[in-house]
Amino acid sequence: MQRQIYLNGSYVPEAQALLPIFDRGFLFADGIYEVCAVIDRRLVDVDLHMKRLVRSVGEIGIALPVASAEVVEIMKELVRRNRLVEGVVYMQVTRGSAERDFHYADDLKPNFVAFTQDRKIVTPKLSTGISVDLQPDIRWQRRDIKSVMLLAQVLAKHEAGKKGFNDVWMVEDGFITEGASSSAFIVTKDGRIVSRANSQAILPGCTRLAVLRLAEETGLLLDERPFTVEQAQDASEAFLTSASSTVTPVVRIGECVIGDGKPGPLTRRLQAIYLDQAMKGEPLFALDDAVSLGASA
Structure with a gap:
């Protein structure tokens, strides 16, 4: 089973999860990320991670493309779809895609990607x-x-x-x-x-x-x-x-x-x-x- 990735509104197999080369996160590191742990099928400290995600995008003037409550549901759905027992959910929001230029339009549509990673959290x-x-x-x-x-x-x-x-x-x-x-x-x-x-x-x-x-x-x-x-x-x-x-x-x-x-x-x-x-x-x-x-x- 291919890992399922959330990308701009859709769940797709990872081989199909593609972003444009003109994504500003790729070109300028113009973006925010967040990581939430999963231990025994449970999201950990999810409220704290959501508050920090909202704060970080706000500090650099990116509008979160979906409501906070929906982001939580996306994380939960990824855990379910990928049967993640232990690991992390990674989320990344970039300012969007446009011709490479230091200046950016205020109405750019952000890119939002999220995926799971199987990883041991409780280790020796x-x-x-x-x-x-x-x-x-x-x-x-x-x-x-x-x-x-x-x-x-x-x-x-x-x-x-x-x-x-x-x-x-x-x-x-x-x-x-x-x-x-x-x-x-x-x-x-x-x-x-x-x-x-x-x-x-x-x-x-x-x-x-x-x-x-x-x-x-x-x-x-x-x-x-x-x-x-x-x-x-x-x-x-x-x-x-x-x-x-x-x-x-x-x-x-x-x-x-x-x-x-x-x-x-x-x-x-x-x-x-x-x-x-x-x-x-x-x-x-x-x-x-x-x-x-x-x-x-």
């Missing part, structure tokens, strides 16, 4: 932890907008991989901003969870916000403030969050081992709370005939 890394490289943050100044302009992150992740790291955290003026595709957290030696406050310097992470809310409801101590590389490497625990990695322990930052080199108790507690919350929704289809893309459910 959640139990063992990962290492993150440190690299200069060379991205543009509006990192709060979830732009498809990701070249800096692509290069940073590739370089980190060549050096043997699992991921990378970005550094600006001695402070960690965020991961290349995640939010960065540390836990101080007195048990406080520290995460940089939202601003134009970082993307407002949906999983980050969900974790902060759950931590507050649980009575954990929170500080929203910048932290330096040295503070991160001296922390008792560290972790990152994103839709595709939930709450992932970080056990090495650069060449410094964090704590005892194993996921810390507070990180593991947040993992459990978050995954428990993610599993409370109703599955989008029954498992009797469910087959994940390329693997049995």
